[in-house]
Amino acid sequence: MNKLKTLFNTEVIAWLKLCMKGKWSALTVIILLNVILSLGGAAQAIVSKQVIDHAVNDSLKQSAMYAVSFALIMIAQLVLSSLLTLRTVKLKEAMNNDLQRNFMDRLYKTEWKAVGRYHSGDLLTHLTSDVASVTDGLIATLPGILSLVVQFATAFLTLLYFDKTLALFAFLLGPVSVVISWFIGRKLKKMQHQIQAAESRYRSLLHECIQNFLIVKTFEHEDDSLQKVRGAQQNRLFWVLKRTRFNVAADLTMGTGYRLGFFLAFIWGAYRISTGAASFGMFTAFLQLVGQIQGPLEGLARSFPILIAMVTSAERLIVFQQLTPENKKAIPPMPADRVTGLRLDHVAYSYEPGKPILTDASLTIQPGELIALIGTSGEGKTTLLRLLLALIKPSHGDISLTALGRERIALSADTRPYFSYVPQGNTLFSGTIADNLKIGHPSATEKEMNDALEAACARSFVEKLPEGLHTVIGEHGSGLSEGQAQRIAIARALLRPAPILLLDEATSALDMDTEWAVLQNIRSFQPRRTCIAITHRLSVFDVCDHIYRLSEGRLYREQKELAVRSE
Numbered sequence: 186m187n188k189l190k191t192l193f194n195t196e197v198i199a200w201l202k203l204c205m206k207g208k209w210s211a212l213t214v215i216i217l218l219n220v221i222l223s224l225g226g227a228a229q230a231i232v233s234k235q236v237i238d239h240a241v242n243d244s245l246k247q248s249a250m251y252a253v254s255f256a257l258i259m260i261a262q263l264v265l266s267s268l269l270t271l272r273t274v275k276l277k278e279a280m281n282n283d284l285q286r287n288f289m290d291r292l293y294k295t296e297w298k299a300v301g302r303y304h305s306g307d308l309l310t311h312l313t314s315d316v317a318s319v320t321d322g323l324i325a326t327l328p329g330i331l332s333l334v335v336q337f338a339t340a341f342l343t344l345l346y347f348d349k350t351l352a353l354f355a356f357l358l359g360p361v362s363v364v365i366s367w368f369i370g371r372k373l374k375k376m377q378h379q380i381q382a383a384e385s386r387y388r389s390l391l392h393e394c395i396q397n398f399l400i401v402k403t404f405e406h407e408d409d410s411l412q413k414v415r416g417a418q419q420n421r422l423f424w425v426l427k428r429t430r431f432n433v434a435a436d437l438t439m440g441t442g443y444r445l446g447f448f449l450a451f452i453w454g455a456y457r458i459s460t461g462a463a464s465f466g467m468f469t470a471f472l473q474l475v476g477q478i479q480g481p482l483e484g485l486a487r488s489f490p491i492l493i494a495m496v497t498s499a500e501r502l503i504v505f506q507q508l509t510p511e512n513k514k515a516i517p518p519m520p521a522d523r524v525t526g527l528r529l530d531h532v533a534y535s536y537e538p539g540k541p542i543l544t545d546a547s548l549t550i551q552p553g554e555l556i557a558l559i560g561t562s563g564e565g566k567t568t569l570l571r572l573l574l575a576l577i578k579p580s581h582g583d584i585s586l587t588a589l590g591r592e593r594i595a596l597s598a599d600t601r602p603y604f605s606y607v608p609q610g611n612t613l614f615s616g617t618i619a620d621n622l623k624i625g626h627p628s629a630t631e632k633e634m635n636d637a638l639e640a641a642c643a644r645s646f647v648e649k650l651p652e653g654l655h656t657v658i659g660e661h662g663s664g665l666s667e668g669q670a671q672r673i674a675i676a677r678a679l680l681r682p683a684p685i686l687l688l689d690e691a692t693s694a695l696d697m698d699t700e701w702a703v704l705q706n707i708r709s710f711q712p713r714r715t716c717i718a719i720t721h722r723l724s725v726f727d728v729c730d731h732i733y734r735l736s737e738g739r740l741y742r743e744q745k746e747l748a749v750r751s752e
């Protein structure tokens with residue numbers, strides 16, 4: 186019983202049922218079509234017996250009538266199997282899309298840190314091959330198994346009617362096949378986990394190689410990179426071949442058994458004709474029915490690896506279902522004109538136990554202030570912004586928003602609408618510049634977009650582009666310079682109706698004059714924003730109200746002159 190549980194545990198079954206929600210009626214149609222097609226096989230055998238027996242007995246008219254029925258059954262089978270293909274593909278695609286959307290939704294709703302532990306290639310493997318394997322198992326293989334069982338049962342009953350000895354022989358084949366399949370399945374499940382892990386590693390590597398294409402090329406790392414790809418391919422190949430060898434050996438063993446069975450049935454039928462116990466028609470029906478008993482058994486054995494793959498993939502996907510979701514309620518975002526300040530009280534944070542990044546950081550920012558956050562690389566400046574965005578939670582201390590004329594609001598995932606963020610690096614999507622800007626404010630008008638671009642000192646270059654706002658840019662803003670991409674990212678953040686703007690080295694690629702102008706514009710941008718700008722540039726200090734230095738886990742207010750000297 187325990188072994189049974191390890192193969193199909195209740196958690197997997199419950200999850201698979203959840204996947205089927207709203208799709209039972211479509212699946213029932215597929216199952217029915219499968220069953221009708223299976224019954225057609227036995228009907229064909231019975232009719233074919235009549236065709237031959239009537240022909241042998243010179244009742245040609247009767248034989249022709251049965252021949253027409255035979256042809257009609259075949260046509261009906263063709264039509265139904267085409268319908269089955271259409272229905273199956275439709276349901277499979279619907280399920281695939283639902284599962285992928287659910288998976289993405291789950292990722293978006295999970296804590297940032299938990300998702301960050303996974304490689305993007307690994308996530309893609311879950312999204313594609315694991316989802317496909319579950320869909321295939323549920324929509325194609327399971328109804329297929331049911332139809333094989335029906336086919337086996339009807340063929341068995343018909344055979345029982347024609348020849349009891351042969352039916353008994355065929356009946357014994359069933360349990361033997363199931364037991365063999367079971368043992369094969371248990372071994373396969375272990376292999377399947379290894380294959381999916383190897384597949385994930387391989388995809389992650391490919392993903393990274395493509396993402397870092399420029400580094401590979403300019404560092405002339407092509408050979409090493411290809412060597413790594415080859416290594417990952419060999420690992421994957423090892424497991425795929427191991428599984429294939431196992432499958433082939435299992436197929437060979439079972440196939441030999443089935444062919445031997447068919448041969449014995451053939452000899453038995455010939456013997457029965459020679460003794461006059463069977464007619465020619467019965468012999469033909471005989472062979473068809475034996476085929477229809479062995480076919481399902483072989484089919485069941487072949488379906489087993491697919492079911493195992495489905496269960497393995499379901500187990501891999503369930504892990505994501507169990508990740509801690511963010512505790513986020515849908516609260517209406519605060520309008521940008523409600524300027525908000527910030528307060529940090531003795532905040533501590535560490536990514537890993539015993540390695541504190543922030544130890545005792547305190548800070549008060551008045552609504553509308555522009556703050557420069559400085560500190561040596563790796564001190565924890567970005568970590569501080571992640572805390573503000575509630576992507577991570579402080580291990581100690583409090584962070585709160587201090588809205589004008591309002592009580593303090595403790596920071597949580599619910600307060601994310603209060604923030605607009607420009608992270609480090611190029612974060613543009615492929616699409617038009619307008620598409621990118623609308624991520625900040627989906628209903629932004631052309632004027633609002635132009636105003637934001639103006640503030641980010643981006644309007645003049647955007648207007649010179651062939652299609653202006655509607656110019657299509659490539660992945661990661663390809664087609665734009667680094668500084669241009671940064672300015673569009675700033676305009677996007679300004680469009681978001683959030684009172685606090687967080688800039689993480691968002692102006693690092695700009696020349697000093699443009700950087701200065703952008704920050705001045707942010708100061709006067711309406712509605713007014715409170716802004717924290719992480720920077721290493723002295724030119725920024727002049728525009729800021731205050732400068733804070735992060736050092737050894739604490740925040741220190743700096744005099745502008747001192748900050749300039751020490752930077």
Ligand SMILES: Nc1ncnc2c1ncn2[C@@H]1O[C@H](COP(=O)(O)OP(=O)(O)OP(=O)(O)O)[C@@H](O)[C@H]1O
Binds near residue numbers: 542569
């Ligand atoms: N996801 C993470 N998991 C574990 N440690 C992390 C993670 N992100 C950052 N760290 C560590 O936290 C420390 C602070 O990183 P952070 O990115 O906040 O520094 P920073 O001051 O912004 O650096 P820089 O100026 O170079 O951008 C670093 O030692 C870094 O290794």
